[in-house]
Structures are given as structure tokens and as C-alpha cells.
Amino acid sequence: MNLTLYHGRPEDETGRMPKEIRVYDLLDRFGISYYRVDHEPAMNMEVCRAIDKALQATICKNLFLCNRQKTQFYLLMIPDDKVFKTKELSAQIGSARLSFADAEYMEKYLDITPGSVSVMGLMNDTERRVRLLVDEDVLRGEFLGCHPCINTSSLRLLTKDVFEVFVPYTGHDFTTVRLNGEETQ
Numbered sequence: 001m002n003l004t005l006y007h008g009r010p011e012d013e014t015g016r017m018p019k020e021i022r023v024y025d026l027l028d029r030f031g032i033s034y035y036r037v038d039h040e041p042a043m044n045m046e047v048c049r050a051i052d053k054a055l056q057a058t059i060c061k062n063l064f065l066c067n068r069q070k071t072q073f074y075l076l077m078i079p080d081d082k083v084f085k086t087k088e089l090s091a092q093i094g095s096a097r098l099s100f101a102d103a104e105y106m107e108k109y110l111d112i113t114p115g116s117v118s119v120m121g122l123m124n125d126t127e128r129r130v131r132l133l134v135d136e137d138v139l140r141g142e143f144l145g146c147h148p149c150i151n152t153s154s155l156r157l158l159t160k161d162v163f164e165v166f167v168p169y170t171g172h173d174f175t176t177v178r179l180n181g182e183e184t185q
Helices: 020-028 045-054 086-093 101-110 117-123 134-142 160-172
Strands: 006-009 034-038 060-067 073-079 098-099 131-136 142-145 153-158 174-177
Touching: 006 134, 020 153, 034 045, 045 142, 045 153, 060 101, 060 142, 073 101, 073 117, 086 098, 086 131, 086 174, 098 131, 098 134, 101 117, 117 131, 117 142, 117 160, 131 134, 134 160, 134 174, 142 160, 153 160
Parallel strands: 073 131, 131 174
Antiparallel strands: 006 034, 034 153, 060 073, 060 098, 142 153
């Protein structure tokens, strides 16, 4: 897999989806510097690890979750080496047991399909239906890797630009959580 690191948006946007171009437009408008790697669809963590090695950014799992009633939705960002345990997270955010949300809600609120989940999708959540949850270890990294709402490209951004410029622009705030992240024996 050829993983060439480019600075900024693609020179030729032919064949790129409008939602991807909207991400580049927004980042450029705010003067947020970013690097990009184009690649095959990133559908598993092994491919993501190779991409993140090229990006030299914090490897992050983005999980789209909801409560049992499907009335509250969450985007959880955790390091790839941590394990999501619903009981641990639910207790921290005062929510009923969480599960993975259906793809229809992901598309409805974030304009993202499975495999492309990213903090960038918050720009499409104009009604602020999705609550952003960020593991404290994600915030410690200098750089953050994420998809531009499509899983055939990945971006490297300064973590502080994501949480101090991009997220506030979307009208969202975020809740810092601490996940133990260990497998139970």
C-alpha cells in the first residue's frame, strides 16, 4: 500500500465526494494546517495502523453509540489499544447502557457511513444531536488522525486545532472520559 503524505487538500478533486471536499473547505477556511494520506478503504484497525504510522498521529477508534431507547447519541474517541466497555463509560456519563448505533443514525446526524466515523462528521450535526466523548489519552497526543468523512483518505491535524478550533466551530463541546481500556481476564 502506497501511503504518500500530502500537505493540504488534493490538487485534483475529481471523483471526491462532496462531504470530503466540505471538510477541506472548512479546515482551509479556519487556517487549520493538515496532512493527508489517500489509501484503500480503511475497514479494519490493521489498515488503520499502517495509515497512522504514515501520518505519525495518535491512532484513534471512533465509535458511534446510542442509549437503549435510541434517543441519545455519542461519538466516542479512544486510543486503538483501549477496549470499550459499556458499563465503564455509561457510569461516567450518567447514561443507560450504551450500544453501537445503527448506520441510519450515523448517516442522518453525521453524514457518515460505517467505516468512516470521524470527529469531522460533527460539522454535519447542525442540530447537535451527537455528544462528543473523548478519552483523556487522545487529548495527550500532539497529532490526531481522522477521516475527512470518507474512509479512503486520512488526515493528520494538531490535536489542539481539533478541540480548540474545529469542535467549537461545530457548536459542540466534549466530555473527557477515562477508560481503563484493559481486557478482563
